Amino acid sequence: MIENTGVIIATFLVYLAVMLGVGLYAYKRTANSADYFLGGRSLGPWPAALSAGASDMSGWLLLGLPGYAFASGMESFWLAAGLLIGTWLNWLLVAKRLRAYSITANDSLTLPEFFANRFEDKSKLVQVISAFFILLFFLFYTSSGLVAGGKLFETVFGLDYTTAVIIGTVCVVSYTLFGGFLAVSWTDLIQGLLMAAALVLVPVIAIQADGGFGVMLDTLEAKNPELLTIWNDTKGEPLSAIAIISLAAWGLGYFGQPHILARFKAVRSAADIAVSRRIAVSWTGLSLVGATLVGLAGSIYVDNHMAGGLADGEKIFMLLVNAMFNPVMAGILLAAILAAIMSTADSQLLVSSSALAEDFYKQVFRKDASQKEIVMVGRLAVIGLSIVALALAMNPDSTVLGLVSYAWAGFGAAFGPTLILALYWKRMNRNGALAGVLVGGISVVIWKQLSGGIYDVYEIVPGMIFATLAIVIASLATAAPTQSVEDNFDKYQRSLND
Numbered sequence: 001m002i003e004n005t006g007v008i009i010a011t012f013l014v015y016l017a018v019m020l021g022v023g024l025y026a027y028k029r030t031a032n033s034a035d036y037f038l039g040g041r042s043l044g045p046w047p048a049a050l051s052a053g054a055s056d057m058s059g060w061l062l063l064g065l066p067g068y069a070f071a072s073g074m075e076s077f078w079l080a081a082g083l084l085i086g087t088w089l090n091w092l093l094v095a096k097r098l099r100a101y102s103i104t105a106n107d108s109l110t111l112p113e114f115f116a117n118r119f120e121d122k123s124k125l126v127q128v129i130s131a132f133f134i135l136l137f138f139l140f141y142t143s144s145g146l147v148a149g150g151k152l153f154e155t156v157f158g159l160d161y162t163t164a165v166i167i168g169t170v171c172v173v174s175y176t177l178f179g180g181f182l183a184v185s186w187t188d189l190i191q192g193l194l195m196a197a198a199l200v201l202v203p204v205i206a207i208q209a210d211g212g213f214g215v216m217l218d219t220l221e222a223k224n225p226e227l228l229t230i231w232n233d234t235k236g237e238p239l240s241a242i243a244i245i246s247l248a249a250w251g252l253g254y255f256g257q258p259h260i261l262a263r264f265k266a267v268r269s270a271a272d273i274a275v276s277r278r279i280a281v282s283w284t285g286l287s288l289v290g291a292t293l294v295g296l297a298g299s300i301y302v303d304n305h306m307a308g309g310l311a312d313g314e315k316i317f318m319l320l321v322n323a324m325f326n327p328v329m330a331g332i333l334l335a336a337i338l339a340a341i342m343s344t345a346d347s348q349l350l351v352s353s354s355a356l357a358e359d360f361y362k363q364v365f366r367k368d369a370s371q372k373e374i375v376m377v378g379r380l381a382v383i384g385l386s387i388v389a390l391a392l393a394m395n396p397d398s399t400v401l402g403l404v405s406y407a408w409a410g411f412g413a414a415f416g417p418t419l420i421l422a423l424y425w426k427r428m429n430r431n432g433a434l435a436g437v438l439v440g441g442i443s444v445v446i447w448k449q450l451s452g453g454i455y456d457v458y459e460i461v462p463g464m465i466f467a468t469l470a471i472v473i474a475s476l477a478t479a480a481p482t483q484s485v486e487d488n489f490d491k492y493q494r495s496l497n498d
């Protein structure tokens with residue numbers, strides 16, 4: 001338990017009050033499902049970029065990645081580099097095209113709806129199956145945020161893990177339930193800035209406290225020189241090609257993350273995309289470097305000040321904050337963890353609720369549902385889905401990074417190849433899209449159960465390869481798209497230059 005919890009609790013309460021205030025303001029501006037699920041496509045460059053980044057990185061940026069760097073040293077470079085390159089490519093290759101085509105394709109609000117409209121799938125099978133995979137993988141992704149919240153409240157306040165997870169869940173659901181996409185995006189802007197500030201300040205202070213950057217490097221080299229190389233593991237054995245590919249392949253997942261892709265569709269104009277990209281890539285690079293340095297600096301701190309070591313490396317950020325800062329500053333910095341957790345969990349709950357309301361409820365049960373009814377179903381879905389995610393998060397031995405990795409791979413494989421080819425390949429048809437989503441999602445689920453040799457490669461790699469092959473084969477083996485689908489694609493291509 002961290003000392004001076006009274007001051008920290010007060011800081012947390014102030015922070016939560018501000019976030020709830022933003023949610024209430026957004027609630028008053030939410031009139032229909034387009035507002036609730038996509039903010040009326042009104043995001044400027046800064047909220048779009050930082051909302052995408054903050055919803056992407058989540059609690060694992062302040063817990064999972066520092067914990068990995070704490071244990072593995074510069075091996076974490078491959079993971080961070082893959083994520084940075086993936087962020088850049090996603091904004092470069094997907095953002096502008098998805099925004100334009102989602103508008104052209106009957107103003108599609110959700111990713112499953114976009115697939116259905118893109119290929120004029122009257123059966124809505126692509127839409128429903130895509131929504132199913134969103135619900136499946138987001139349950140694991142959201143539960144990772146709740147696990148992070150549990151570790152935060154458990155460490156800071158000495159609460160029982162179960163109680164801590166429940167409190168964290170209530171914090172997230174409270175403002176997502178009312179404000180919808182605008183509340184999520186505007187709070188993400190605040191939370192993204194807070195996360196970046198924390199990841200700059202904490203490692204700088206920690207490194208200076210132990211003698212400076214040069215001393216830190218010398219100490220790490222004396223402790224274990226393998227901590228400073230990107231080519232060997234901590235035992236001195238060369239990293240295998242499978243290990244390097246698996247770490248760098250995290251970057252591939254960006255192309256299929258529904259909560260990030262939603263920000264692209266919500267940008268107010270195509271002219272804002274380039275500015276948003278520069279902001280997003282800069283924020284991501286700064287945050288990844290900071291998170292890695294937290295782990296490295298924390299390794300030195302634990303050796304110097306904790307005789308018994310640290311059992312859970314994912315708590316290193318919290319440990320450094322408690323040791324280096326006064327209670328008020330500690331409360332602000334620990335709120336950055338809550339910010340990271342909330343910024344992603346709220347986005348995931350919102351995308352999941354939109355999948356349930358727009359892609360399941362409206363398409364399967366109530367095709368004539370009113371806008372008010374859909375928004376209400378979406379809000380009820382937020383509550384229901386959070387309860388299921390809470391049940392998954394109740395295991396205190398769960399790791400944040402482990403839960404994220406599975407969901408990240410699932411989304412990347414199920415939607416990444418399907419989306420990229422849908423935006424770039426005119427010959428792709430509805431059968432190809434259906435095959436891509438099914439093969440990508442199922443491949444990840446099956447590959448995760450296998451181990452040894454080639455099966456140790458991160459499941460996103462085979463998932464995306466198999467999905468791409470399935471799309472191409474199924475599209476070429478069946479009839480070409482109808483003339484109206486081709487005309488729609490041509491219209492979309494022209495809109496890119498508008």
